[in-house]
Amino acid sequence: MSLIGAHVGLAPAGSLLAAYRADSCFVFSSARGALLAEGAYFTVSSPPRDGGLADLAARVGGSLRGAAAAGHEHPIVVGAVPFSSATDACLVIPRSVRHAPTLVPPGHHLRYKYLLGREEAVPHPESYVEAVREAITHLRSGRLAKVVLARSLRIPFDGRLTPLLAALARHDPAGYTFAVPLRDGRVLLGASPELLVSRRGRNVAANPLAGSAPRSADPAEDRSRARGLLESAKDRHEHALVVDAVAESLRPLCGTLTVPAEPVLTRTATMWHLSTTVTGELADPGVSSLTLAAALHPTPAVCGVPTEAARRLIAELEPFDRDFYTGVVGWENASGDGEWALTIRCAIADGSVISLFAGAGIVADSDPEAELAETTAKFGTALRALGLTHA
Numbered sequence: 001m002s003l004i005g006a007h008v009g010l011a012p013a014g015s016l017l018a019a020y021r022a023d024s025c026f027v028f029s030s031a032r033g034a035l036l037a038e039g040a041y042f043t044v045s046s047p048p049r050d051g052g053l054a055d056l057a058a059r060v061g062g063s064l065r066g067a068a069a070a071g072h073e074h075p076i077v078v079g080a081v082p083f084s085s086a087t088d089a090c091l092v093i094p095r096s097v098r099h100a101p102t103l104v105p106p107g108h109h110l111r112y113k114y115l116l117g118r119e120e121a122v123p124h125p126e127s128y129v130e131a132v133r134e135a136i137t138h139l140r141s142g143r144l145a146k147v148v149l150a151r152s153l154r155i156p157f158d159g160r161l162t163p164l165l166a167a168l169a170r171h172d173p174a175g176y177t178f179a180v181p182l183r184d185g186r187v188l189l190g191a192s193p194e195l196l197v198s199r200r201g202r203n204v205a206a207n208p209l210a211g212s213a214p215r216s217a218d219p220a221e222d223r224s225r226a227r228g229l230l231e232s233a234k235d236r237h238e239h240a241l242v243v244d245a246v247a248e249s250l251r252p253l254c255g256t257l258t259v260p261a262e263p264v265l266t267r268t269a270t271m272w273h274l275s276t277t278v279t280g281e282l283a284d285p286g287v288s289s290l291t292l293a294a295a296l297h298p299t300p301a302v303c304g305v306p307t308e309a310a311r312r313l314i315a316e317l318e319p320f321d322r323d324f325y326t327g328v329v330g331w332e333n334a335s336g337d338g339e340w341a342l343t344i345r346c347a348i349a350d351g352s353v354i355s356l357f358a359g360a361g362i363v364a365d366s367d368p369e370a371e372l373a374e375t376t377a378k379f380g381t382a383l384r385a386l387g388l389t390h391a
């Protein structure tokens with residue numbers, strides 16, 4: 001039987017994990033369900049550097065139409081797009097796709113087996129605090145309103161990706177769990193809480209998050225941190241900058257757009273966030289999910305305000321290449337429906353080393369030590385899935 005275009009019906013979630021092969025499978029699990037895609041029927045090539053994501057979205061639409069015309073029964077595009085167009089995107093039309101309910105693998109929740117000790121921090125925490133101080137000087141000068149500064153941890157790794165993917169899905173089943181085989185053999189994995197955009201028919205949804213507080217194991221303290229976050233003027237400002245930018249980008253594409261006036265709290269296993277769900281109805285139903293993502297990316301949840309000034313400051317102050325961190329990951333089908341999450345709370349596995357990434361939105365009122373603590377807590381998503389914890 002040919003597997004081209006095979007659309008294996010709804011399988012139990014466990015069988016998806018059993019079928020997972022890190023070098024050849026793409027996995028994406030959200031509240032809408034999970035999919036495992038295998039093999040490359042067609043690889044979507046990245047446009048020239050100045051083509052940008054809008055050009056890539058058009059190529060994806062063309063490739064899906066081409067695949068359908070060539071007899072592929074259920075073409076979808078899956079993969080990831082990097083933060084910057086200087087890196088090629090990794091998008092393919094797979095040969096086969098299995099669907100399953102949202103992945104919630106059974107297992108223990110908190111199994112910290114090892115203390116961190118052999119990690120390399122890039123930059124060193126003190127240098128990150130310095131970079132945040134420098135960013136605050138720029139922010140107070142009024143040239144920028146917000147910039148997201150990130151850091152990375154490189155950790156020796158045993159290379160076992162299936163248990164890592166299962167643990168990511170288990171700890172944050174309400175989020176977007178993903179695994180993407182990159183073209184050079186590395187694997188991008190994570191559990192993102194943030195939906196950049198989804199499209200279902202004419203219905204569009206985006207869920208900007210910004211403004212964060214680490215969770216606490218003590219329930220009273222956890223509640224108090226959540227309350228503090230909801231009442232924090234600094235975090236509400238940081239959040240509003242993202243919601244305004246998302247609404248501004250979606251408004252020209254939507255006949256109606258609903259933007260709640262107040263954020264709500266949302267939580268992951270490690271973080272509290274301020275969250276706003278923006279919904280709309282497309283003016284033109286021909287606008288695809290990736291075209292919507294192109295209009296939004298990069299939002300100030302991962303870059304800043306104004307975008308280009310923030311991008312330049314990030315290039316100046318971050319001593320590493322973001323690569324696929326703070327890009328987007330997801331899928332789109334031939335009718336243009338799709339889901340694209342931000343690639344945050346993620347890691348890139350490269351043989352015996354795994355690099356984790358975490359960033360924080362910096363505004364003029366930010367406290368550098370608190371931003372360092374926030375990034376430390378955000379590393380928790382991948383660390384706990386690896387069975388690691390800070391000393």
Ligand SMILES: C=C(O[C@H]1C=CC=C(C(=O)O)[C@@H]1O)C(=O)O
Nearest residue numbers: 210211212301344358359360361
């Ligand atoms: C850039 C990251 O988070 C973004 C998403 C949610 C909240 C954020 C914040 O409060 O700073 C960040 O903007 C990350 O996790 O690496």
